[in-house]
Amino acid sequence: MTKDTFKVKVGLAEMLKGGVIMDVTNVEQAKIAEDAGAVSVMALERIPSDIRKDGGVARMSNPHMIKEIQDNVSIPVMAKCRIGHFAEAQILEALEVDFIDESEVLTMADEHFHVDKHPFKVPFVCGARNLGEALRRVHEGAALIRTKGEAGSGNIVEAVRHMKMITSQINELKSADLSKKAEEYRVPLELIEQVAKNQKLPVPNFAAGGIATPADASLMMQLGAETVFVGSGIFKSQDPSERAHAIVKSVAHYHNAKDVLVASYDLKDAMKGILMSDIPEEEKFSNRGD
Amino acid sequence: MIGVLALQGNFQSHLNILEKINLESLQVKSVKDLDRISGLIIPGGESTTMSKLLDNSNFVSEIKEFAKNNPILGSCAGAIIMSRNSFDERVLNLGLLDIEIDRNAYGRQVFSFSDKIQVIDGKNKSLCEVLFIRAPKIISVGNDCSVFALRNDEIIGVRQGKHFAITCHPELMHETKIHEMCFKSN
Numbered sequence: 001m002t003k004d005t006f007k008v009k010v011g012l013a014e015m016l017k018g019g020v021i022m023d024v025t026n027v028e029q030a031k032i033a034e035d036a037g038a039v040s041v042m043a044l045e046r047i048p049s050d051i052r053k054d055g056g057v058a059r060m061s062n063p064h065m066i067k068e069i070q071d072n073v074s075i076p077v078m079a080k081c082r083i084g085h086f087a088e089a090q091i092l093e094a095l096e097v098d099f100i101d102e103s104e105v106l107t108m109a110d111e112h113f114h115v116d117k118h119p120f121k122v123p124f125v126c127g128a129r130n131l132g133e134a135l136r137r138v139h140e141g142a143a144l145i146r147t148k149g150e151a152g153s154g155n156i157v158e159a160v161r162h163m164k165m166i167t168s169q170i171n172e173l174k175s176a177d178l179s180k181k182a183e184e185y186r187v188p189l190e191l192i193e194q195v196a197k198n199q200k201l202p203v204p205n206f207a208a209g210g211i212a213t214p215a216d217a218s219l220m221m222q223l224g225a226e227t228v229f230v231g232s233g234i235f236k237s238q239d240p241s242e243r244a245h246a247i248v249k250s251v252a253h254y255h256n257a258k259d260v261l262v263a264s265y266d267l268k269d270a271m272k273g274i275l276m277s278d279i280p281e282e283e284k285f286s287n288r289g290d
Numbered sequence: 291m292i293g294v295l296a297l298q299g300n301f302q303s304h305l306n307i308l309e310k311i312n313l314e315s316l317q318v319k320s321v322k323d324l325d326r327i328s329g330l331i332i333p334g335g336e337s338t339t340m341s342k343l344l345d346n347s348n349f350v351s352e353i354k355e356f357a358k359n360n361p362i363l364g365s366c367a368g369a370i371i372m373s374r375n376s377f378d379e380r381v382l383n384l385g386l387l388d389i390e391i392d393r394n395a396y397g398r399q400v401f402s403f404s405d406k407i408q409v410i411d412g413k414n415k416s417l418c419e420v421l422f423i424r425a426p427k428i429i430s431v432g433n434d435c436s437v438f439a440l441r442n443d444e445i446i447g448v449r450q451g452k453h454f455a456i457t458c459h460p461e462l463m464h465e466t467k468i469h470e471m472c473f474k475s476n
Binding site for chain 1: 296297298299300301302303319334335336338339342343346366367378380393394397398399400402403404421423424459462463
């Protein structure tokens with residue numbers, strides 16, 4: 001029996017497909033998320049839109065708060081560590097979280113290196129804006145990739161950009177010089193060859209960053225996302241429980257506009273959202289980590 | 291044609307296995323899809339999520355009706371949903387197999403693992419590589435059931451009539467044996 005193979009880590013990502021992973025900051029929200037049909041919750045002290053507003057250093061959440069959520073829901077519980085902060089990751093593994101998000105939403109701990117994720121038993125998810133970034137993270141041991149989008153913005157434009165970029169760069173590999181691409185993306189040739197052949201990432205590919213409505217979720221699924229993360233979009237809206245239910249239904253039936261319509265019908269206002277032009281470059285979460 | 295319930299979970303890997311053993315397949319997203327198929331797979335995923343989505347779309351009575359004449363294979367969350375009882379009000383149990391099952395019984399993801407299991411097909415026994423992902427455990431088996439998969443001495447696969455339930459994931463290791471038993475020689 002083995003416990004630590006890469007396939008076991010990717011196995012959990014496989015189970016999360018076709019679902020919604022919701023940011024929650026306390027037990028009550030976690031229960032609302034589970035009751036709405038979330039496949040997993042991301043336990044964190046402050047959701048991205050509040051991190052953006054509050055400023056200061058954003059770190060791994062208080063383990064006590066994560067533990068309380070673990071004790072109260074049966075679905076997998078994820079938590080975030082800072083980019084490169086392998087000690088935070090070790091603590092989260094000791095806490096037995098089900099997935100670690102090495103996240104650009106938190107303040108970076110290492111400006112040059114991400115966590116070496118291979119030695120961990122717990123799987124990691126990492127954000128990416130393009131194929132090179134996605135494959136560098138996979139090479140470091142990430143079992144799941146998500147778009148970075150722009151967390152806490154309520155604006156889907158960056159997630160769309162990142163998902164389309166990854167898709168088109170995978171397509172480009174059909175006719176590209178693969179060894180040049182391996183050099184450009186700073187990853188081994190075998191990894192590039194595998195992606196060129198299969199025409200998909202070696203691990204599941206989810207969407208995150210700016211998803212606020214059932215239509216946003218459907219859009220990302222139709223663009224090729226296999227599951228969506230919803231951060232501030234649910235608990236910053238006027239009707240978190242209804243919106244959570246609606247987004248779950250929209251992801252399950254994203255191919256059928258009538259189902260998405262029915263799910264959207266009675267919702268109140270979504271979170272307000274921010275224009276990308278109103279976020280200074282140095283304050284964009286998605287620029288953190290490469 | 292064999293359907294794979296495609297509301298949530300790893301339905302795509304089951305579709306790949308069906309293609310590998312030359313069976314036509316269909317993603318089952320709504321009740322009317324059941325009319326087109328002669329067998330169904332309930333895949334792994336989150337059993338709470340699948341329960342919610344099944345309950346919302348009056349699938350329950352239709353799947354029970356379908357099960358009277360057609361085989362159903364459940365893997366992991368699918369096995370939980372097919373069972374008689376999983377002791378959790380958040381989860382739906384269709385009672386297609388007389389088994390009781392305990393959710394996430396090995397612990398959280400850090401206790402997930404890969405292993406070889408023994409698959410029993412009549413007099414033939416073979417080994418199969420599988421993944422156990424936050425897997426459930428079968429804790430009781432009714433008299434009308436028979437065991438078709440073991441991990442050492444532990445019962446991990448049970449059949450009753452046409453229906454099969456297994457607590458792990460052969461499909462993620464590209465194993466076809468169990469799908470063949472359920473849909474080709476059943």
